[in-house]
Amino acid sequence: MRRRRSPLAPSPLQVGLSYLALGLASVFVLFPLYWLLITSFKLPIDVNSGPFYLPWVDFKPSLHAWEYVLGTLGPDVRRAYANTAVVALSSALLALFLGTSAAYALTRFQYRPRVGAVVLFVACLGFVVALVALGVPWPAAVGLGLAVFILGLQTLGRRFRRHLSNDDIALWLISNRILPPVVVVIPIYLLFQQLGLLDTRTALIISYTVINVPIAVWLMRDYFQNIPPDIEECAQIDGASRYRIFWTIVLPLAAPGLVATFLLLLVFSWNEYLLALFLSKANSQTMPLMVAAMSGTRGTEWWYMSVIIILMILPVVLLALVLERYIERGLIVGAVKG
Amino acid sequence: MGERVRLKEATPRREGVWVRLVAWLERQASAFFLLPTVLVILAFVLFPLVGSLYSSLSRLRFSDGGLELSFVGLANYRKVLLGSEQIHFLGQPGAIGWVMGVMGLLALGIGVVMYRRYRAGRPVWTWLGQPLLGGLLLLGFAWLFLSRLWPGTHMGTLQTTLFYVLVGTALQYLLGLGLALLCAERLPGTRFFRVLFILPLAITPIGVAYMFRMLTDTGKGPLVPLWEALGWGGFFWVNDPWGARLAVLIGDVWQWTPFAFIVLLAALQSVPQEQVEAAAVDGASRWQIFRHIIFPYLLPASATLVLIRLIEGFKIVDLPNILTNGGPGTATESITLHAYFAWRTLDIGTAAALGFLLMLLVSLVTSLYAAWVLPRARGQV
Amino acid sequence: MINKSLRWWTFLVLLLSFALAQQGRFQGVSINVLTFTGPQIAEPLRRHAAAFERATGARVNVTVVPFSDLYQQILTDATTGTNSYDAWIFAPQWMADFAPAGIMEDLTARVRADTAIQWNDIAPFFREFSATYGGKILTIPLDGDFQMVYYRTDVLRQLGLQPPRTWDDYLNIAQRAHGRDMNGDGRPDFGSCIAKKRNAQSYWMFMSILGGYVQSQGTRQGAFFDTRNMQPLVKNQAFAEALRVYKETTRFGPPDELNLDVGDTRGLFTSGRCALSIDWGDIGPLSIDPQTSKVKDLVGAVILPGSRRVLDRNTGNLVNCTPQLCPHAINGVNHAPYAAFGGWSGGINAKVSAPKKDVAYALFSYMSQPAQANKDVTIGITGFNPYRISQFRDIQNWVAAGFSEAGARNYLGAIQQSLNSPNMVLDLRIPKAQQYQQVVLDRVLSEYLAGQLTIAQAQEQIHNGWEEITNAEGRQKQLQAYLASLGIGAR
Structure with missing residues (x-):
């Protein structure tokens, strides 16, 4: 199954404009990278005394930085x-x-997680943190918190009917x-x-x-x-x-x-x-x-x-x-x- | 031999367990797909969150044997919002006559919208709730922003951050969309451009910041001759608040446009080519095809992309830190940088307070976005 | 005959056993040393560590982090009980936070018992102020840091001017030199290059200007706070004058001076684009490095300029120097060289095992001993600047490194004059020093330079910001820390 050519063949002018835009964007992307590349071949003095653009023309490229990074470092x-x-x-x-x-x-x-369950969970979490802050060893605190949570889920949690949706979960994740x-x-x-x-x-x-x-x-x-x-x-x-x-x-x-x-x-x-x-x-x-x-x-x-x-x-x-x-x-x- | 026989006999029973296991796994599929992620995040996010919340309510001291957090209540928040850091954070407001005018117009606009909603028969609590709240928030932001634009006033780190985020995200999205569309056209050579446009993402943000520091140097940077040829030799971006902010913004756009580009490029692949071709055959213009066929397919990805960039953009820190260290004065300092400066001197309380204020701000913006934009973009309204 | 060879044998055996004992002295002990990345400091540390390992059998692991994160890394590691580092090379200014946290080992007894380190060869300022906190020796100096003014000898000669003695001289030279082409590339160059970037080194440069106006009676007088009541020495004419001079220098600087840090100004100076600069000792060795410099043998150094008028602490006014007011004045000018940053020093984690401490101490002692240190300070890449008296004596050492003899004499002369000054300004070394300087002073200075604040507003904001920190930390506690840092009886 090969791709078919679009019947909407762009006119030469459109193609030219597309390439112009792509070319401009490329310059915008590439020029900083070019500068990075030639800087890696410059001596400190060439970097410090004004913009030099072309190796061998403006300045004499040197491998000193590469030698230092790959050798000494x-x-x-x-x-x-x-x-x-x-x-x-x-x-x-x-x-x-x-x-x-x-x-x-x-x-x-x-x-459809119930709002009640989520609130309960957060509350239990606060409970655990408070316990740890009070000096209870953390495994005990986590165990206790978990027990309270499950207990609460069986009883209290069922009383709240409002649900959260998938979007809420996704939003929580990104938050x-x-x-x-x-x-x-x-x-x-x-x-x-x-x-x-x-x-x-x-x-x-x-x-x-x-x-x-x-x-x-x-x-x-x-x-x-x-x-x-x-x-x-x-x-x-x-x-x-x-x-x-x-x-x-x-x-x-x-x-x-x-x-x-x-x-x-x-x-x-x-x-x-x-x-x-x-x-x-x-x-x-x-x-x-x-x-x-x-x-x-x-x-x-x-x-x-x-x-x-x-x-x-x-x-x-x-x-x-x-x-x-x-x-x-x-x-x-x-x-x-x- | 005997073993093999026994094995054969045992097979049905084993299969029973297996089948039951498979069935159970199948029934619980929804949990197994989602739970690992939720648990991993819960396990590693909760403690840092609670810990930093506590540190925002305390002050760090050194005493014998180590560091000690002493509880100071809301003192850190007070310092940032009302005390010595207030102007730094919220800026210096100035003459506000015209600001009031603009605000009045905005309020009027919101009022009209709300009245129309009311007349359209929406339930009362809806228009009292989200739109009113959102409207007030918008008004508040507008006031915080506009009242700091007058000469003689200056923006705080809050306004600077908002500027970076709003303008930066818009520019990144538009540029990324343009490039993705161009690269999706099957012109020869687009493969080269595809890889090229991803490149800026590959550089660590700190590296990008240093690179722009090199490029924008007004003494030995490569743009100096161009700058002088344009007759701007006497203007130095580093000394001008807006010039410096613009430099930061350009760096940000350079680095993050590829993010929009790559996401939109992938999303473009889901546009059914037949529809496009059919429309083209029917004589639809390129704009019409884009607007009515391509763009709807890009909407969900766009909405996600903008949301992620909003959230990430608020955390901008490396670029202003390295490019200008927040200068001139405090003109380019973002909230995160503000927090970072405090944190570097181990003023952890103030840093955390700033972080949570930022979190509040981002949550507000995100909830507005999630309530108004996301459902529409995903075609749920 | 037999007798003689026997003596030789005995001697050889003794020597061998001594060498073996040395060899095994620290066999099997390994330490982790933390410092910042970069060829400077880390290079000599690694080089000496290798020799040290061969000599003693110890293992030295060097870890490096970026400079701007070093302070944080040391504190988080040591105060949370992680203790993954046994010793650090860091800025002694941070001692004010490290010492109260109880993470620094007291080295006094070790230093007293160590003859090889030649403690008394270390310049008095570094011995008594830099390495000492609250009467205890806590660090081993490896470097001497204070600021000087550098000038271009050729430019001053062309202009017929003398090196600056006061800040008015400095401004005058900067103005006359500004706009001349000083490196022959046809572009106009700058009168004065000072690093003024925010959140970098700019506040140190400002304190270098301020020192001569505000401190006249010796190091113990202090330049930041009134030693009686911890009031900031900010709302006075001396501070206002220093602010004025500071901003004035911007007129003769590169147009983007507000965004230059010290690396940039060094690049500009060594590529011949500046007539004057304020800097640490680094420009000297950098100027003779053919990879970086166009100004070899054209650089002069001089003690920080001073002032003929100094602060009267009772009235807050600037008054003319009198022999009582300025006992250390030279030809009527009060100089106060500024020991900004204080010089890289080695400190040892108090919470690690005794053998590790021994190894760490032996390593720092080894690095600081004249045999090693006196060579290091002549090498640009080490980042170490002179801090020992013997380092000034042997000019040949410097000539061998590439200085001209006149250049070496001039450079060392300026350093020596600063070092011998009894009126050296000690950098701020009290708890939260980083907040006083980096958060408050630095921000206000940059806002002032950017034109967001007037002189009076800047003074007001610094004063209030400093008072806020002092009050939050406890005035009495801060005052005592300040007095302790100045070596005034730790009460």
């Missing part, structure tokens, strides 16, 4: 690189998996992203300290997964909504289980969305700074820390920083090159289905 950079790759890939996959299933659930099932990280970073630090996970990749993977899941849910929800449910219904009649339908029918149909979402989740964890700063000491430092580190008391070392940023972009570019085609493939499936 080599072990640090390699470690940070490995950390970043492991953490970003794992957390992006985890968040994608969790988020996709939750998004599917929120588009295909009706949830977890509202608070700026600066505010929560110290409690998070304490949390992982208690869990004994400071300075491990696990801590970063967990945090990034939690932070990014809501985004995955929201993005995937829209892609699922555009997939008509009839195919699934047919499959269900044929006796396929929900899980099977999800895995073999829905996910392939949502491939463009999955790829786009995965790319986004990946770059979010790839680039995160503040939590990485706090949750890692020596072993699990990631690349964004290396970038920030190039600004010391001597001022910013633009040449080194440029090298590190370029090193950071490269794998993402490669991945985007590989995955980009899948954003389109969904269209073919869509055409089959249509």
Whole structure:
């Protein structure tokens, strides 16, 4: 099934205008990157004494920054690189998996959590916090809170009839992203300290997964909504289980969305700074820390920083090159289905 | 041999368990799809939330053996809203005659809308509830914003943040939509552009900020000759509040337009090509096709995208921090940066109070958005 | 004959056993040291740590975080009981927060027992003020930080002017030099480059200007608060005059000076675009580095300019210097060099095990000993500036590093003059010092420079902001901390 050419063939003028717009946008995107690239080959004195644009014409390119970053800093950079790759890939996959299933659930099932139950839950939570603050050991407090909650759910919870909807759940999920990280970073630090996970990749993977899941849910929800449910219904009649339908029918149909979402989740964890700063000491430092580190008391070392940023972009570019085609493939499936 | 026989005998019973298990899993599918996410979030979000809420009500001290949080009630909030940080946060209002005029017009507009709703026979509590509340909120925002635009007044971190978020989100959406539409046209070479336009996302926000610091340098930046050729040699963006804000905004747009681009590009793939072609055959113009066929398919994704960018945009911190450190004066300082500055000196109480005020603000904006825009965009109204 | 060789053998055996003992001294102990990233500080730390490991058998792990987050990292790690770092290299200014939190090991006894460190070779200011808090030695100095004024010798010669002695001289030179092409690229250059970026180093530059107006009777007089009642020394003519001078320098600076931090001004100065600059000791070694500099041998340094009129603390007015009022004045000008930041120092976590403390102390002592330190301060990349008396004696050390002899003498002369000044201004070292300086002073200064505030409004806001913090923390407590930092009897 090859794509057919649209009968609405654009006129040469329209094509020209399109390319003009694309070209302008490319300049806007590329020029900063070009500047980054040539800065990585400049000596400090060439950076500081005025704009120079063309290597070999304006200034003599030098490999000093690359030598420093890959040589002197080599072990640090390699470690940070490995950390970043492991953490970003794992957390992006985890968040994608969790988020996709939750998004599917929120588009295909009706949830009706009772307001009473939610309020009760929050109240019990406050109860537990108060207990812990009063010095009760936390496992006991959590157990007690849970008991009260279940008890309350059986009795009180049934008396309140108002329901929340799927949209409310989705909104609650995304609302977890509202608070700026600066505010929560110290409690998070304490949390992982208690869990004994400071300075491990696990801590970063967990945090990034939690932070990014809501985004995955929201993005995937829209892609699922555009997939008509009839195919699934047919499959269900044929006796396929929900899980099977999800895995073999829905996910392939949502491939463009999955790829786009995965790319986004990946770059979010790839680039995160503040939590990485706090949750890692020596072993699990990631690349964004290396970038920030190039600004010391001597001022910013633009040449080194440029090298590190370029090193950071490269794998993402490669991945985007590989995955980009899948954003389109969904269209073919869509055409089959249509 | 005997073993195999026994195994064969055992199979039916095992299958029974298996079948029952499958059936149970099938019945509980709705829970199994959603619960993991909810539980993971609950487990790792609640403690930080409660912890930071408590720290916003306390002051940090160092005493022998470590740090100590002493409870101070609402003192941190008072300081930000009424005390020494008030002008920093809320700005310095000025001559407000014309502001009152504009506000009056706005109020009138809202009044008319509400009256029409009332006449249309909507239940009383509805028009007393959401629209009234929303209207008042809108009026409040408008006043906070407009009264700080007069010469001699200046904006606080609240207004600056709102400016970044509202203008930035709009620009990112429009640019991202334009680029996505261009790239969805099957012109030769669009694959190259697709990858290209995703690139800015791949750079860590701190890196983007440093990069723009380099680019916008008024002494050794690459744009200096261009700037001078345009005859603007005497204007330096860093010394001008709006110039500096614009620089921050451009950096923000540069980095986040790709987000809109990639989401919309993926959403465009769900537009049924047959409908588009049929309409084209029927002689519909490109604008008509976009407006009536393509755009409706983009609406849900657009609504989500804008919501996410609204929420994320409010947290803008790296760009103003690195580009201008909030300067000149406090002109480019966002609320998160304000909190960050306090936090860096371990004034955790003030930082948390600012964070929760921001949360309040974002929740208001989000609820308005969720109540008015989302259902329409998703075709539920 | 036999006797002689026996003696040799005994000597050899003794030497060997001593070396072996040294070798095993810290065998199997490993410590984590935290400092900030960047070639500076981390480079010499890693280099010396490697040699130290070979000599003692200890393991030294160096962790680095960005400079702007170092303070936070040390405090969160140590006060939450995580204690993943055994020692830190940090700014002694932070001691005011670290010491009351009880996270700093008292090093007094160790220093007293250590002859190799040559404690008395360290300049008195760093020994008595920088390393000491409340009568105890808490840090080992590895670096000497205070600000100076740098000038272009060639530009001043062309203009027929002398290096600045007062801030009026400074403004005069800046005005005359502003707009000249000073590096031959055909573009007009700037009279004065001062880092004025917000939330960076700008408030230190301002304090450098203020010092000469406000402190005249020696370090113990203090430049931030009245030592009698903790009233800020803000609402007075001295502060107003310093604000005026500070803003005036902007007229002769780069147009985007409000957005320059010290890295930018250093770049501008070493690429030959500025006639004057206020900076730490770094410009000296940077100016001889061919990778960064166009001004090799064209840079002069001088003690921070001062004032002929100083603050009368009873009236709040500026009055002419008298021998009683300005006992340390030079030719009638009161100089008050400013030990901004205080110089990188090593401190040890009080909560870690004794062997780790021993290793950490031995490492810092090793790094500070003249054999290591005197070479480090001549190397630009270390970021270490002179702080030992012996570092001024051996000019050859500096010539070997690339200075011309005259250049080295001039640079060291300015440092020595500052270091020997009994009127050095000590940086603010009381609890919440960061809030006084970074939150209040820094913000108000930037709003003043941006034209949002007048001089009087700026003074008012700084005064109120500082009073608010003082009152919240407790005036008496803050006053005593302030007195303790100035070395006045810890009551």
